[in-house]
Amino acid sequence: MTRVGVIGGGQLAWMMAKEAPAQGIILSVQTPSKDDSAVSLAQEVVWAPVDSVEGTEKLAQKCDVITFENEFVDLEGLQVLAKKGVCFRPSLQSLAPLLDKYEQRCFLASLGLPVPQFKNFEKIEDLESFGFPVVLKVRRHGYDGQGTIIVKSPDELDSALKVLGDVPFLIEEFIPFECELAVIAARGVDGTVTNYPVVETYQKNQVCRWTIAPANITIAQVEEVKAIAHKLLSALDYVGVMGIELFLTQDGRILVNETAPRTHNSGHYTLDGCRTSQFALQLRTVTGQAIGDLSFCKQGAVMVNLLGLDFPNPNYEERLTRIASIEDTFVHWYEKSESRPGRKMGHVTVLTNDHTVPKARAIAQHIEAIWYS
Template sequence: MMKKKVGVIGGGQLAWMMAQVAPSQNIDLLIQTPSNSDSAVSLATKTIFAPIDDAIATATLAQNSEIITFENEFVNLDELQKLADKGVCFYPRLSSLSPLLDKYEQRCFLKDNGFPVPNFKAYNSFNDFDSFSFPLVLKARRHGYDGQGTIIVKSEAELKTILPKFDGVSLLIEEFITFEKELAIVAARSVNGEIKVYPVVETYQQNQVCRWVIAPALLNSDKITEIETITQKLLIALDYVGVLAIELFLTKDGKILVNETAPRTHNSGHYTLDACETSQFALQLQAITGKPFGDTTLKTSGAVMINLLGYESANSDYLEKRQKIESLGAFVYWYGKTESRVGRKLGHVTVLLTDDNPEKLYQQAKLAIEKVESIWR
């Protein structure tokens, strides 16, 4: 059988992990990325070195690929649409991405389609803050990730100090949610309309960057069903093809709110590489190429994923620390980045959990987090 050729816009760790599973799906992965030091370059069948939003380079990628997908959202949809009009196949479709890339437009789409979201408003003048109390959340509408472009503002004085730093940047104002838990779910919809969902997970963010993920979340069945229903409805509303991640809040009064979506494979699904029969990266390739979906159920009682975040400015591969973590029986993924800085995702660790009691499983997960982070720090 001839190998399918799939192009990926982006060459970071998400494309790198997709490239690792591509051979098992009989796929050659080609990438468009600006730097030869990006994680996926070493595994890609072909690399086109160009900025992510360079549509001329994407046209070259398209000439060598049957389908193009995305590792990140830093694309120019207007320019890509010109290629789509000429027959280039993008999954997710550009029409599916269009309401998601701008955080304000994403909020409007979710609200207009009946999904529960926090109160929000586009920032145009200082008067727009009148309907919000402090603390509040300020977000860059485009190009924010891993906490960049998201600030929790605690007072009016702090707000007046912060706003000048965003001069010329379109902003979204959101109410600050006092939550019980932060949750996430990763799911996929195929070109044939089939939908698969992974377990709902609990996530923990520090400085708006994910530190760890526990799968499955310790959550009652009604809330799990509610989240799965939201997920399926959103995939259908977007006419979506590929993997989609949804981040949610469980509020103190027991409500589920949609926080953000990511139209790609996602940090909250990295545990699937070791804990599920089919990883989110394999599922993405299956979804966009029309292959039958694999099994997304856990093959163990649970798992915890811990991000290896930079805690200093340095050039190091931290080999000794990684080996100590591996000696715990953990799976260690190192993204090959040569430069560490505070908060940068350098790798991740997965520890499989074995207790069938949900409460004990959660405690087992927290203990694993403590052990890994004690070595990493």
């Protein structure tokens, strides 16, 4: 059996660990926390922070290949292990242009891919060419809305800069989009690139609330997203799964927002909605297996994130039971020991045969009404 190590032990690693036995894979994780979701399913656990090179060296002794569930790694330190023969997929060279969001923007632009106007922040005058609203985004370690601030007026700028402090960040033009899109793409060891259908995502406070698969866009727009994904993964010589977030502008243009070099929240619907999930696909690509069948099980799917509730002693079990009673519904609860407002505690996927955008949105809103009531 092939042994795969995952740097990180959260819900993404947990969902990979669930898929591993069917792929003939033994999965181990590197995490400092006994409360992480994947700890209960991993074959072995290396108890170390995800940016600990010493921890990854121990993980490598138990594994044939190492992959990632987050970007909080010491890339320079890991290069030492790579030179010793440790196999990382995606490779460290593939990750290098992506982990810093300003460098990622520069790399995307260098490939000729469409991106919003952007600039590294060095002095207050750098903001002058953008106007308001404007987006300020930390260059490293921002996720789920953390580290992204939309500044709507000059009056809000001082407080935004104080929140960011001395952390390096970039400036981006605000895009008044028609909707937000995403696609999960993957590239195998043999260079074959594939992708799931393009999906529509709905964000609130920069946190994904739900996903509709497939998105209601034109064939030409689907082909443009596919071409972006194929060009990016090939240019990186990438092996593994990548999430790509995009904007559809009000005049029909596609812009790349940002990428995640791993499995991604926008692809959670594939666990139940597709014949091969993104987590199985990640394991298959990094171990050199055939990609598999990525087709839908039904005509489409709706995925809704279940976020931590902002009031004391929420009765999660009652809500989960009510949601699970909906036809063709699959509930995934991450068994996290601590609930915080806005934290991703689980997700639910509903499969649909009557797939229209109004119906899909009605399903998402019905689940949210149960969850947040």
